[in-house]
Every structure is written in structure tokens, then in C-alpha cells.
Amino acid sequence: MSGVLLDTSAIGGCNPAAAICTRGVTRDFKAGQQTITVLHGIDLDVRSGELTYLVGESGSGKTTLISIMCGILWPTLGEVKVFGTDIYSLGDTELVEFRLKNIGFIFQQYNLIPSIDAASNAAVPLIAQGVDRNEARERAVAMLERLNIGNQAAKLPNQLSGGQQQRVAIARALVHEPRLVVCDEPTAALDAASGRRVMDLLRDVAVAADRACIIVTHDNRIFDLADRILVLEDGRITHDGKHMPEGH
Amino acid sequence: MIWIAIRMLTGDGQKFYGLVFGIAFSTLLITQQLTIFVNLIERGASSVYNVPTADVWVMDEVSRTTDVNYPMASTALDRVRSVPGVEWAVPHLRAGASVRSGDGDLEGVSIVGVDDATLIGLPLRMVTGSADVLSQPDSVIIDDVGVARLFEDGRSPIEERLELNDQRAVIRAVADAIPSFTSQVTLYTKYSQALRYVPGTRNRLSFVLVGASPGVTAGELATRIEAATGLRARTRDQFARDGVDFIIQNTGIPLNFGITVALGFIVGVAIVGLTFSLFIRDNIKQFGALKAIGVTNAKIGRMVAAQAGLVGLIGYGLGVVGTVLFIWSFSANPTFKGFYIPWQIPLISLVAVALILALTGWLALRNVLRTEPASVFR
Ligand SMILES: Nc1ncnc2c1ncn2[C@@H]1O[C@H](COP(=O)(O)OP(=O)(O)OP(=O)(O)O)[C@@H](O)[C@H]1O
Ligand SMILES: [Mg+2]
Numbered sequence: 001m002s003g004v005l006l007d008t009s010a011i012g013g014c015n016p017a018a019a020i021c022t023r024g025v026t027r028d029f030k031a032g033q034q035t036i037t038v039l040h041g042i043d044l045d046v047r048s049g050e051l052t053y054l055v056g057e058s059g060s061g062k063t064t065l066i067s068i069m070c071g072i073l074w075p076t077l078g079e080v081k082v083f084g085t086d087i088y089s090l091g092d093t094e095l096v097e098f099r100l101k102n103i104g105f106i107f108q109q110y111n112l113i114p115s116i117d118a119a120s121n122a123a124v125p126l127i128a129q130g131v132d133r134n135e136a137r138e139r140a141v142a143m144l145e146r147l148n149i150g151n152q153a154a155k156l157p158n159q160l161s162g163g164q165q166q167r168v169a170i171a172r173a174l175v176h177e178p179r180l181v182v183c184d185e186p187t188a189a190l191d192a193a194s195g196r197r198v199m200d201l202l203r204d205v206a207v208a209a210d211r212a213c214i215i216v217t218h219d220n221r222i223f224d225l226a227d228r229i230l231v232l233e234d235g236r237i238t239h240d241g242k243h244m245p246e247g248h
Numbered sequence: 249m250i251w252i253a254i255r256m257l258t259g260d261g262q263k264f265y266g267l268v269f270g271i272a273f274s275t276l277l278i279t280q281q282l283t284i285f286v287n288l289i290e291r292g293a294s295s296v297y298n299v300p301t302a303d304v305w306v307m308d309e310v311s312r313t314t315d316v317n318y319p320m321a322s323t324a325l326d327r328v329r330s331v332p333g334v335e336w337a338v339p340h341l342r343a344g345a346s347v348r349s350g351d352g353d354l355e356g357v358s359i360v361g362v363d364d365a366t367l368i369g370l371p372l373r374m375v376t377g378s379a380d381v382l383s384q385p386d387s388v389i390i391d392d393v394g395v396a397r398l399f400e401d402g403r404s405p406i407e408e409r410l411e412l413n414d415q416r417a418v419i420r421a422v423a424d425a426i427p428s429f430t431s432q433v434t435l436y437t438k439y440s441q442a443l444r445y446v447p448g449t450r451n452r453l454s455f456v457l458v459g460a461s462p463g464v465t466a467g468e469l470a471t472r473i474e475a476a477t478g479l480r481a482r483t484r485d486q487f488a489r490d491g492v493d494f495i496i497q498n499t500g501i502p503l504n505f506g507i508t509v510a511l512g513f514i515v516g517v518a519i520v521g522l523t524f525s526l527f528i529r530d531n532i533k534q535f536g537a538l539k540a541i542g543v544t545n546a547k548i549g550r551m552v553a554a555q556a557g558l559v560g561l562i563g564y565g566l567g568v569v570g571t572v573l574f575i576w577s578f579s580a581n582p583t584f585k586g587f588y589i590p591w592q593i594p595l596i597s598l599v600a601v602a603l604i605l606a607l608t609g610w611l612a613l614r615n616v617l618r619t620e621p622a623s624v625f626r
Contacts, residue, residue, distance in 0.1 A: 072621040101542070112534075113252065124252070
């Protein structure tokens with residue numbers, strides 16, 4: 001839909017329908033005396049209803065870019081709109097609340113809380129939103145059931161397999177029905193078959209008409225499952241298409 | 249979120265118990281040491297409290313406490329009696345002596361000579377026997393600490409003979425008295441008898457104990473007596489305070505107890521601070537995840553405060569209960585007789601605990617607040 005009638009990026013505006021829109025995003029890091037520029041003026045639109053991959057070699061800036069797009073890392077320059085909100089013009093607390101309402105996170109290391117059970121872990125965003133604890137738990141169990149681990153709801157994280165823990169982490173990212181889901185290297189630690197299963201699962205639960213899903217990966221075994229692949233090289237987008245470019 | 253914070257903490261048994269132990273230990277040390285300190289220095293006033301009927305104590309100008317006194321001429325009694333507002337005034341003698349017990353051991357004792365007619369100057373309650381025994385010849389009444397000191401084997405002291413400065417004394421009753429600071433044996437006897445036990449200079453009247461007439465306050469009366477006689481007059485409360493001050497000024501006790509209390513505080517800060525930072529460090533990824541997901545710093549602060557509060561409540565409770573058990577288990581020991589926990593002391597240790605937790609919690613929290621949410625993707 002977007003970009004068909006008018007390439008808005010060319011004139012610097014944002015398509016109102018874009019889930020995420022970055023304009024001129026640059027990020028520097030200080031390394032001792034030097035300043036290294038990791039991202040060089042990224043202009044990007046991410047659409048809802050698609051599984052978008054962010055692909056690139058180690059150190060190309062994928063994690064930096066996705067962190068900026070989901071409101072946890074300030075860009076040095078440029079602006080980021082998420083569903084029309086210029087997130088870095090929000091106040092600190094407003095930005096935190098924006099994330100709580102609109103963004104689901106799947107961390108590579110899951111970061112589950114070890115002393116509360118799977119359902120409670122999955123319910124964390126709802127509890128943080130102030131939803132009643134019993135209701136939050138019910139909704140979390142329902143989400144675990146969708147992920148086929150409803151029968152593990154009462155177990156502590158260390159009583160679950162790695163794959164099951166990841167599903168709990170996915171449930172936590174989706175339980176509050178955020179409009180944007182971000183995911184860093186979801187398959188890096190999995191074998192090929194499990195990796196594809198997780199991607200199928202994510203497509204099933206995380207992709208919807210009104211929801212955008214971005215996945216950072218350099219796992220070439222799952223490239224064929226993407227709707228759109230963005231390639232990042234040395235802090236610049238060098239490819240944008242359904243398939244990987246030749247030579248990668 | 250508070251619920252999650254509590255579960256995070258209690259789920260890590262080792263650190264949770266470490267924190268509770270740290271607080272309990274500090275509380276115990278601070279509460280117990282302060283309790284002993286206060287009770288010990290209050291012993292400086294025990295001789296005053298043992299004579300609750302006296303409103304005013306009159307003494308030579310240079311006398312300072314019940315034990316540090318300079319005798320007056322016996323005419324002082326009549327001079328005091330003639331001051332308006334004095335309802336009654338009786339002589340009171342306090343002196344040291346050596347006693348040879350049945351086993352031949354030598355022991356320093358305090359001799360207290362009380363008014364022959366009224367027996368004012370005796371403790372009000374007796375453990376064994378009654379005050380009347382003093383009418384029998386050579387009678388003395390021993391205090392209960394004295395019994396424990398002189399008759400360690402648990403023998404009954406009644407009818408035991410003592411040699412007091414070469415004079416015969418027979419114990420005929422045991423008084424229920426607050427022990428003195430040094431837990432010295434005290435022997436009560438009639439004033440006239442005491443004069444025989446204390447070999448003598450001409451002046452042997454240590455104090456004149458005074459009761460105020462109705463409508464006259466002790467303070468007013470003391471001022472009047474001083475003006476009329478030139479002697480020193482102290483109300484009961486003032487004189488009790490003098491005894492306490494004397495110990496504070498003349499012993500290293502406040503400093504020593506102060507050091508222990510400070511150590512309790514420092515050890516608490518060390519144990520709790522270290523354990524708290526370890527706990528936070530172990531959970532920093534989880535806290536980072538919470539921050540990324542959308543928990544504000546204010547809420548994180550409340551989570552850490554709840555964790556500190558829980559640890560504080562349990563640890564403090566255990567520490568105070570520990571102190572109570574300690575005092576209670578030693579209550580049979582005469583050295584600890586009458587020990588109590590003044591209400592201010594648990595309050596002081598509560599403040600100390602709050603300070604420890606505020607300090608260590610703030611240090612731990614700083615690490616969490618400094619964690620960038622972006623670190624969760626690394
Ligand atoms: N907080 C930071 N401080 C300094 N330099 C940083 C920081 N974060 C990232 N960098 C640098 O930015 C560059 C890009 O890092 P980034 O983590 O975005 O790469 P990546 O594409 O995610 O790599 P990988 O595939 O290994 O995860 C790297 O050179 C890294 O050293
Ligand atoms: Mg990365």
C-alpha cells in the first residue's frame with residue numbers, strides 16, 4: 001500500500017500508514033578518544049502485516065538500529081516515528097509508557113524472572129500496565145496455550161527447556177497485544193528445524209494486519225520465511241526486497 | 249510489580265536470608281548493647297531508687313553521689329528539720345566496710361544505716377523475712393545480689409554470722425533491691441548500729457532524707473533547704489541523675505558501648521550492602537528487561553524499596569525478639585536483675601535499620617537506574 005503512489009522517503013516526509021518511519025537516523029558511539037559512526041542517516045519505512053528481517057554481518061549496526069526503532073536507544077541525529085508518534089520527542093516517562101503500551105520485546109537471552117512461574121513471567125507487561133493480577137494471569141495462560149505450552153504455565157523457568165523458555169518470552173512479548181514486535185536473533189541458539197518452527201510460530205502469532213514485526217537475524221537458514229529483507233552494511237541499508245540479494 | 253519484586257527477592261533464598269541475617273544481626277547488636285548500656289548506667293541511680301519515700305536528699309556541699317559522700321556533723325539533722333515545708337527528716341548513713349564471710353573470704357560491702365524509729369531508707373520489699381528483724385540485736389538485712397555474691401553455693405543466708413570491722417552481724421532478712429553499678433554487697437542496719445560498724449570519726453551522718461509537706465514540691469523544698477542550711481539538697485530525680493552522670497563522666501563505658509553500637513551499624517551496612525549489590529547484579533538483566541518493556545524508574549525504585557522494606561521488617565523483628573530473649577534468658581542472673589528495654593531503644597535501632605537500608609538500597613538502586621534499557625539486546 002505505502003510507497004506505491006508516492007515514495008515519501010524521497011521527499012523526507014513519513015507515510016502516515018507506516019508502522020515505523022526513520023528519517024536521517026545516525027548514531028555515534030564514543031570509543032575512547034574516537035567517535036565511531038555506526039549508523040549513517042537511515043531512512044526506512046516498516047509496514048504492518050509483514051515479517052520484516054534486518055540482516056547484516058556482525059557489527060553492521062543491526063542491534064543499534066532496532067534499539068533505536070523501538071525506543072530504547074537515542075539516535076544521535078534524525079527522527080523516528082512509531083505509528084505516527086515522534087518517540088524521541090516524548091518525555092522520559094512518556095516514552096517508557098509508550099513502549100509498555102505499544103511494543104513487545106523478545107530478547108535473545110529471554111531474561112525471564114527465575115522465581116516466578118511461566119504464566120506470571122508472560123503476564124509481566126500486563127501487571128506493569130496495572131491490570132489485575134488474576135486477570136493478567138488468565139490472559140497470559142491463554143497466550144501460552146496459543147503457543148502450545150499452556151500445560152507448563154505453573155512451572156518456573158529453570159524447569160523448562162530452552163525452547164519452552166523462548167515460547168514464554170514470546171508470550172510475554174505478545175500478551176498485551178502490542179502493535180510492534182521486535183526480536184533480536186530468535187534462532188541463533190536453535191538447530192535448523194527448531195529455528196524454522198519458531199519462525200512459523202512468530203508468523204502465526206506476531207504478524208497481523210495492524211501489527212509490525214521486525215526480526216534481526218543473520219541466520220541464513222530462515223531467510224526464505226521473510227516477507228521483506230533489509231540488508232545493513234556498515235550502517236547503511238544496501239538492499240530492500242523479498243529475497244536476499246545475489247552473493248550473500 | 250511490588251509482588252514481583254518480593255518474589256524476585258524471596259526466590260533467591262541465599263541472598264534473602266543473607267540480607268535478613270545482616271539486618272537482624274545489626275538490630276540485635278545495637279538494641280542489646282544499648283539496652284545493657286542504659287540499664288548499667290541507670291545502676292548509678294539504684295541507691296536513690298531503693299529509697300523511693302525520700303523526696304529530697306540533703307548532704308554536705310562536696311558530696312556528689314550516694315557512694316561519693318562526705319559526712320556531716322549530726323547537727324545537720326536538726327537544721328534541716330527546722331526548714332518550713334519539711335514534713336519529716338531522718339538520718340541516713342552510707343559507708344564502706346570489709347566483711348569476712350563464714351568461709352573466711354574478704355568482701356567489700358556497703359553499709360546503709362537507716363533511721364532507727366521509722367526504718368526509712370530500707371528498700372520497700374523483702375525477699376525473705378521483714379524489716380522488723382532490725383529490732384533484734386546485731387541484725388543486718390542483706391540485699392539479694394549480696395546473697396548471690398556471699399553465698400554462691402545457694403545456702404540460706406538467714407542466721408548467718410558475719411564479721412563486720414570486728415563487730416558481730418547476723419543476717420536476719422533479705423531485701424529485694426536494685427543492684428548497684430558494681431553489684432556490691434549491701435547490708436542494711438539501724439543507724440545506731442551502723443555507727444558501731446563504721447569506726448569513727450566525729451562526723452558520720454552521710455545524708456538527711458527528707459519528706460515534703462503536702463503542697464510543697466520537692467524542687468521548691470530543695471531550694472529552701474539549701475538557702476536555709478547552706479547544705480546541698482537534691483530532689484530524688486536530680487540525685488538519681490547525678491549518679492548516672494557520675495558513671496558517664498568517670499568510666500569508659502559510654503565510649504566502649506558506643507564503639508560496639510557503631511560496629512553493629514557498620515557490619516550491618518557491610519553485610520546488607522554487599523548482599524544487596526550482589527542480588528541486584530544477579531538480576532540486572534531482569535531489571536533491564538523490565539525497563540525496556542516499560543517499567544518506569546519510579547516503579548523500579550518502588551520495587552527496590554519494597555525489597556528493602558521486607559528485609560528490614562523481618563530482620564528488625566528477629567533482632568528485637570533476639571534481644572528480648574537475651575534479656576529474658578539472663579533475667580535470673582543477679583547482674584541483670586531488673587533489666588528492661590526502654591522504648592526509645594527499639595526506636596533507635598529502627599532508625600539505624602532504616603538508615604542502613606536507605607543507604608544500601610540507594611547504592612543498589614543506582615546500578616539499576618544506570619542500566620540502559622538498550623543493554624538487554626547485547
Ligand atoms: N554501547 C556501545 N558503545 C560503543 N560501541 C558500541 C555500542 N553498541 C554498539 N557499538 C558498536 O557499534 C557497532 C555495531 O554494533 P551492533 O551491536 O549494532 O552490531 P550488530 O549488527 O548487532 O552485530 P551482531 O550481529 O554481532 O550482534 C559495533 O562496532 C559495536 O562495537
Ligand atoms: Mg546484534
